[in-house]
Amino acid sequence: MDLEAPVEDLDVMAIDKSCHSSSLYHRLNALRKKGSSCNFDIIVGGDKIPVHKFVISAKSKYFRAILMRGSVRQVELKNTDKDSVIMCVAYMYGEPVSACKSKWAGLAHAADMLGIDMLLKSIVSYLERKLTDETFSVISSLASTNSLHGLRRKCVEFATSHFIYLSDMEELHHLDAEFLEELFSTELRASECSKLMSLLDWTDHNTKQRHETFNSCFRKLDLSKVAMSFRRFLLDNEPLIKDSLPNLRLMTVSLLNSAGIQSENVIESPEKNGILLYNGKSIGAYQFSCVSRETQPFRVALPTREFSAVYLPGYIYCFAQQAVFQISIATPGKFSNAVEKCKMQYDHGVQPTVVSDGRYIYAVLGSRCGHESCIEQYNPIADMWRCLTRGGGLSCHACVFLDGKIFCVGGAINGRPVAFVHSYRVDGNSWTEHQSLPVPRRSCAAAVLGQSIYVIGGRENVDEPTNTNLVFDTRTDAWSGIAPMLNNRRGCGAFSILGDIYVCGGCVGDVPAFSLIERYNVSSNMWEEIETPFSSDFDVICSTAVVLPCSH
Incomplete structure (x- = not known):
């Protein structure tokens, strides 16, 4: 064969390999x-x-x-x-x-x-x-x-x-x-x-695993296009909405807008109208209505004898050292078990100082000997903690949340009372120093009413509790005095409820104030003691302001 001959001069045989390939795989x-x-x-x-x-x-x-x-x-x-x-x-x-x-x-x-x-x-x-x-x-x-x-x-x-x-x-x-x-x-x-x-x-098929996705998708809906009657029904009856502050707010704002009402200053949550009082002797609780002044047992299994607590719609969160427990109060009269949640990352003491902005919970400073102190933020929906900022060795201080800031008032360093007042802005991660207390004070309580912070009782020296009280105007950064309580108290709880200040629990001297609830009328600058049916077997170790059903 002439290898140099042009290709077109050759007879080229083309062999189809498809049959060969098929035959090969077959064999x-x-x-x-x-x-x-x-x-x-x-x-x-x-x-x-x-x-x-x-x-x-x-x-x-x-x-x-x-x-x-x-x-x-x-x-x-x-x-x-x-x-x-x-x-x-x-x-x-x-x-x-x-x-x-x-x-x-x-x-x-x-x-x-x-x-x-x-x-x-x-x-x-x-x-x-x-x-x-x-x-x-x-x-x-x-x-x-x-x-x-x-x-x-x-x-x-x-x-x-x-x-x-x-x-x-x-x-x-x-x-x-x-x-x-x-x-x-x-x-x-x-x-x-x-x-x-x-x-x-879709969420009802596995609420525990799917509620975060519900929240995300819910915020993508145009609620104004949902029938108002259906929105009202969900607002009153659907836990995914009424027990979640962001969802509750979205639904409330949509209803107000549909009704032609301006919603820029919508209230963040239903107004608190009662107090839960936790008994350290029986590890049980009572609920006290600030409307009817009636008390009745609250059927709950408390996790421990020493803890602090905070309220979010439908739930109480209890904190004992690093442990966290959630207690449902959504169904009156129904027995509630404490469900253990994600532990805090840091040890904030036996009864941590905790506050809430209505959505998140904050454990604020306070530490046991040898432990680092910080402010931690808890996301109840994600059941997760994260550290926001580290701080000094402050303990026995009072805290409130106001206008995006956590105010820390008084407290103790190395066991000695201090007069410091600082605020921590959460979204800016920054501290601001304010006008100090007139006298150093530890183990006091604090409550917010309007733009003022009421500081109640505590110890002005190492040993003796006091009945003196102060009010701090956050707009002027100035302190003033108000009428003294009827009893000396330290370690009590103070709450702003229906325009008044309620104080309960704590100690009178070394005696637990088991039966003493006091109400401060802001307009008259007067205190009154409210009788309760508690016996000597009741020791208020902790208290929380809550929203009680209308029947109470």
Whole structure:
């Protein structure tokens, strides 16, 4: 043959290799099924599947990586469906694959895990074509589980245009939180009312794990387009809204706006109208109504004999050293157990100084000997603590939250009373020094009324409690005196309720003030003592201002 001759002068024979390729895989598959010339075993579900190394390494990224390590003779696949692996092996040997609906997920998982790209691409293409109202649940779950992002996007697009039907058929319940958030970020073809009802229904299937996603999606809704009657019903009856201050505020503002009422200065939460008094002797509690002045037992199992507490709508949070407990008070008369929550990161003492802004809770300074002091912020929804700032060794101080700032008043350093007054701005992470107390004071109580901070009782020296009280005007940064209490107290609780100041608990000298509740009338600058039915068996170790049901 003349090798230099032009190509067009030669007779060129073209051989179709498709028959050869098909025949080769057919013969190799026949050898595999007989176990002939196989040099590798795949173990799955307790069975061995003999295969040829060069075939599986050519078709599977997973096996290619395994076999590059050296002379490996077998591998065991765990947590993988055996039938799906058998189908994958058959596919690698050129056999057609067919899987019923119940096997779609297992086959996709096996193809993805083994890195058989062509098979996985074919599966995704098939599932995209099969996406209907009836198959949505299976296919969207499969896409999320196996991180098939392209298929997942197709499912989101499908759900966007079929949202109403899928919701009615209860096909949304299985969706994971990420999928639902992505869905609510699109232009759903549904009314705001339908979206809200579907969101509530989805959350009810696992409220503990899904409430954060509910909060996020709820804030994306246009509540003005939801019927006012439905919004009022949810405001009164739905715990996901009425027990969450941000959600409560959003719903309240939407109702006020719909009614044509200006909502710039909407009250952050229902006004407190009662006090919970915790008995250190019986580890029980009483609730006192500041409206009716009636008391009745509060059925609760307290976590310990020494703790501090703070109220958020529907719950009491108790703090004892680093331990945190949540007690539900949403259902009057129903026995409530203390549920342990995430522990504080730092030790703030036996009865930590805690305040709340209505959304977060703050453990403020205070430390036991040898422990670092700081301000920690607790997110009740996420059940998580984070340190905001570190501070000095202040203890026995009073704290209140006002206008985005935590005010620290008095206290003790190394056991000696101090007159310091500082405020910490949460969003700015900064401290401000204010006019000091006229006299150093520790173990006092504090309450906010308007723009003023009332400082009650405490110790002005190391030993003796006092009945003197002061008021700090945050607008002028100035102190003034008010009428003294009827009893000397230290370590008491002070609360602003319905325009007056209520004081309870603490010690009168060395005697626990078990039966003494005092009310300060701001307008008349006078104190009165309120009788209670408590006996000598009642020792108020802690108290909290709360919202009691209207019947009280």
